[in-house]
Structure formats: structure tokens, C-alpha cells
Amino acid sequence: MAAVDTAVEAPKTKNPHAHNRFATIRRPDPVARETKIEAKDVSVIYGTKEAVHGVSIDIPAQAVTAFIGxxxxxxxxxxxxFNRMNDTIPGCRVLGQLNMDGEDLNDHALDVVLLRARVGMVFQKPNPFPKSIYENIVYGPRIHGLASKKADLDEIVERSLARAGLWNEVKDRLHEPGTGLSGGQQQRLCIARAIAVSPEVILMDEPCSALDPIATGTVEELIHELKQNYTIIIVTHSMSQAQRVSDRTAYFHLGDLVEEGPTKTIFEDPQEPRTKDYISGVFG
Incomplete structure (x- = not known):
């Protein structure tokens, strides 16, 4: 990913709704990374309320980007x-440009079902289907036509659970309900379910907020391993978690992207006073 000038300059926009009220500070990444997703002047509006104001950011491939605030x-x-989940909310509009590998994610002709296979999501609370562990994993590959033969499905189940660090714990109980697992195991099952359809990007919305410290540590180790093969974006309320798991961090405040850059730089040398105040605990 090309280095971005650190000068404080408000992004130019032709989007009349994208009124980023403050300049965004962007810090260059010392390690060159390919860009996976580009967001330019993205605003999200619920009815008459604008919740996100003209956000522009590049998401690097095979790295972890944390959103904090x-x-x-x-x-x-x-x-x-990034996976058009806002489409499901009545009255919600998304303005601006969102491209993944050069493809317009807001194109009305885009099949959102296929998009959500390419961009998987793990939610705040574990939400396994009320099915067996095995059926949780094969559900996606079946509906997307990725596999139908039992041997192929068996391979997907083992590979996905292994990547999620869960195979050895559940290999002898694949036909037991996924809801019978512990909270941490359920969240890893949901991660395994997401990667079973071979996504390119994994979105994680506070995936550890409902977990105990031991389960949180296990999921964080998993995130570190998964970034070798996937682009990961994680929303977290925990600044220490952002420091542990992410390569880049973006700080949001009142709908604005205030500052973003390499995680170490954001936490050790923030340039924007609001970033510094949030990280130091002045407010939050």
C-alpha cells in the first residue's frame, strides 16, 4: 500500500453529504502492503441522521485493521x-465509493449473497445455528454450491475447524449441537463457519466482548494466525486488544475518522489531540 502523506489535509469530496468536519490524520505504513478495500468519502445516513461522515481509508490485504472509538x-x-449489511436497515443509505480489488461494492447489480460469502462476518455474541457442529460448517458451502459430496464436505469441515483451532476439541462430537459448546468454542465455531466458504475478508464486530479472558486470548491468537490468509477488520472497545492483534488502527469519534495508521504509531505517538485524549483515558 502506498505511503500516505501525513500532512493534515481535509479530503476533497464531491459528495454533498460527506462533510468530514475535521481533517483526518493518516500515517504511512512502514511495511508496504497491498490495498484490499478502498473507501472514499463514505457516509452512512439513517433517515435524516448522518451516522458516518465522509470516511476515506485504505484497508490493507492480509493484515488486521482495528476500528476503535x-x-x-x-x-x-x-x-x-463492507458486506452491505446496512442494506437490511430500512431508510439507511450509504454514499461514497467502496471498492474491493477494484470492484464497486455498492453496485446495485452486485449479488449481495455472493458478497457476504467473500466478506464473512463474526458478530459480538456467538450465534451458532441450532444445528450440529458439522451442519453449522457445511451450511454455507452447500448453499453456495461449493461442495455437495460428503467427502468434500468432510474435508471442508476438518479444514475450517482446524483453521479455527477447534478441530481437536470437537472432532469426536461433530454431530452434537453447536449450542452445547462453551462461549469461546461457539465463537471459534462461528469463525470456522465464516471461513468455510473461503472468504477474502473477515469482519469481526467486538468478537470477544462476551468472552472470558482465557477464551479471548484463544480468539486473539486465532486472529493472528488467520491474517496470514485473510484480510481482517475488527471493531473493538478494548484498546489493549487493538494493540495486541492489529497492524493498523483507525480512531473514530462522532462519526468521523480522526486518525489512522500503524497501530504502534497510533498508540505511542498520536498526532490528533482527540486520539491522544481517548487513548490516555481522558474520555471514552
Missing amino acids: PSGCGKSTFLRC
């Missing part, structure tokens, strides 16, 4: 733009 700052709303 106070509750209600727009980070989860912005996250849902």
Missing part, C-alpha cells in the same frame, strides 16, 4: 458497509 462513534456502522 467511544460507543456510538460509527465504527460498527462503517464496518457493516
